[in-house]
Every structure is written in structure tokens, then in C-alpha cells.
Amino acid sequence: MPSDSNNEAIPLIQRQDVVFFASLLRGLDGSIYPMLQQAKVPVDLYSSENSYDYLPENTVKNLIQALGEKLEHREFIQLVSSACKNIYIPGFIRRLTQRGSLREALDEFAEQLKSNLTHTKVYTQFTGGRWWLVREKEGVDEAWFTHAELFSVIFICELLSALTANKWRPKQVGIQSSDDAVFSTLPQLTRSQFFTNRPVTAFSIETILMAAPVSHPYISTKDHVAAIPSLDCFLGTFKLAIQPYLSMGKLPIKTAAQILHLNVRTLQRRLAKENVQYGVIIEEMVLEQTLDLLKCPSLKITSIAIRMGYSDSAHFTRAFKRQMNMTPTQYRRQFT
Known part of the structure; x- marks a missing residue:
């Protein structure tokens, strides 16, 4: 359960x-x-x-x-x-x-x-x-x-x-x-x-x-403190947990709930407490990752479309234009 x-x-x-x-x-x-x-x-x-x-x-x-x-x-x-x-x-x-x-x-x-x-x-x-x-x-x-x-x-x-x-x-x-x-x-x-x-x-x-000293040869000789990110809030950890699965496309909320081992209603309730809706946050995350990929000139538009779960570049272009009021190619030209 x-x-x-x-x-x-x-x-x-x-x-x-x-x-x-x-x-x-x-x-x-x-x-x-x-x-x-x-x-x-x-x-x-x-x-x-x-x-x-x-x-x-x-x-x-x-x-x-x-x-x-x-x-x-x-x-x-x-x-x-x-x-x-x-x-x-x-x-x-x-x-x-x-x-x-x-x-x-x-x-x-x-x-x-x-x-x-x-x-x-x-x-x-x-x-x-x-x-x-x-x-x-x-x-x-x-x-x-x-x-x-x-x-x-x-x-x-x-x-x-x-x-x-x-x-x-x-x-x-x-x-x-x-x-x-x-x-x-x-x-x-x-x-x-x-x-x-x-x-x-x-x-x-x-x-x-x-109380005895430790002398393992693998222990570092340099003082360093590993940075520990803040991972104690729901929305932040939700984004980190779901990010690896964004290539599955729209990622239905039922699938996300199964991945996180939560009930759908529980997931909806916790997101509501953060004043966000599931579909909106997923769309924002997909767009953010897409924008990062488009900044890499070696990646073809078609490859990015497939990676982000679109069946072809045409569907990808239409969805991107709806959100950004420009095509992926036009957006990429800003960084060349």
C-alpha cells in the first residue's frame, strides 16, 4: 500500500x-x-x-x-x-x-x-x-x-x-x-x-x-566539507525525484504517484499545499529542461524532441511555440 x-x-x-x-x-x-x-x-x-x-x-x-x-x-x-x-x-x-x-x-x-x-x-x-x-x-x-x-x-x-x-x-x-x-x-x-x-x-x-585513531589509507589528507543540499521540503524533493522521468513525456499523475509510492490524492494534496497543480509544474519542468537542451548546439531539434517524449519534431515545435511564442530554432538562434 x-x-x-x-x-x-x-x-x-x-x-x-x-x-x-x-x-x-x-x-x-x-x-x-x-x-x-x-x-x-x-x-x-x-x-x-x-x-x-x-x-x-x-x-x-x-x-x-x-x-x-x-x-x-x-x-x-x-x-x-x-x-x-x-x-x-x-x-x-x-x-x-x-x-x-x-x-x-x-x-x-x-x-x-x-x-x-x-x-x-x-x-x-x-x-x-x-x-x-x-x-x-x-x-x-x-x-x-x-x-x-x-x-x-x-x-x-x-x-x-x-x-x-x-x-x-x-x-x-x-x-x-x-x-x-x-x-x-x-x-x-x-x-x-x-x-x-x-x-x-x-x-x-x-x-x-x-577513541582509537583511524589510519585507513583511503582517508583524504585534505580538509573538505561536502555540500549537503537542502532536501527537507516536499516541492523541492518532488522536482528532484521526478526530473529523471520527464523523458516519458506528459507523465500522467498516476504514473508519478506509482514512482513516488504515493496515493494520487496524497500527491495532489501535497502539491496543493505548495499552491501548485501537477500538470502545471510538470509542464514547467519539461520546458525548463528543454530550454537547457536547446542551448547545446550539438543536439539536433529532433533528438531533443524525442528525449522529451514527443513523437516527432512537429509536435514538439507546436508545443514549444504555444509556451514560448517562438519556435525551438528561433529560441536557439539567441545563443549563437
């Missing part, structure tokens, strides 16, 4: 992360394209011609669910562990600058994660006489959640192992899922005590290890 969460902002994930998750499907038998289509992944995900940076987080939830349903638990763990260790985690560690202590490095990681995954919260916390790395995520009753939590547990295990030179071993682990059978098979967690049905996913970390 589509969600009607009180949090108005659309959950987003960076495009590069969707590419990573989609790449996990490549080793499976058969074509991956039906799975990508079912997961609502845009057809131009791998194209460098379109410049969108974010996609709806639902695309990754769907990809993880598809991967989990396709593979046995052991195969899922092996594939995800290898991909996280060799590809995904090094990318995060290269953006770290804090070497003073594990806690500082984890706090910095938590900040950079905000720009990658907008509706997942990770933080360090001292409670019950010990340190914890905590992950908050809604949706425990959704079909994708168990595989998504398993992925997150694998990711965090590999991250903590990398940052501590394999010295980290948790004594206690809390999971939101109701069954710890699969989680307890992870190499780093075979001797851990599990607590199920927790409100968060959490990993205990020894105090002495938390």
Missing part, C-alpha cells in the same frame, strides 16, 4: 548509488532490464547526457528486494559483502578527513550519508554504558525492509572493519527485523548477542576502540 507518511519530503538517493545497486543485478541469470523497469529505474540511468543527481529512494528499495528474492541468503550476503568492501565503502572513506578517532570518523560519515540517502539517519550514541552506531529507518512492515536491513548490516560491518583494521567485533546488535537467523551468519557477528524487533538497528562498539 502506498505510504502517506507525515514526513512531507520525498525520500531521495543519489544517482551514483542507484547505479551501484543496479550493478549488483548484472551477475544474475537473464536480462536485468525487466527488473530495472519494475524497480522504476529510468531508462537513461547510465547515460551521461542527462544531468539529474537524485532519484526516488524507492528505486533502491525495489532493487534490493528484487536482488533478495532472486538470490539465496548466502549468495546475497556474499555478493553484497564483496561489492560493499571493494566498491561502495571505499567511495565513502575517500570523502572522510577525520583521523583523530573512530568516533570522529563515524560522525563525519553520518554527515556525508545525509547527501546520499535523505531518509536514513545514522549516528553515534553512548547509552547503557557503551557506545553504539545507530541506524534509523522507517518501513519495517514493508516487503523490502528485511533485505534492506540485511544490506545495511553488511555495509556497516564492512565499514567498521575497514576503519578499525578488522579489530571491531560487536558484543551486542539490535535489529528491527523479527528474525536474527540470517544476520547471525555474518562473519563479524557470529559471536554477537542479538536483540530483535528493536526500534533501530544498532551495533555496540568498545569505548577503547571508539
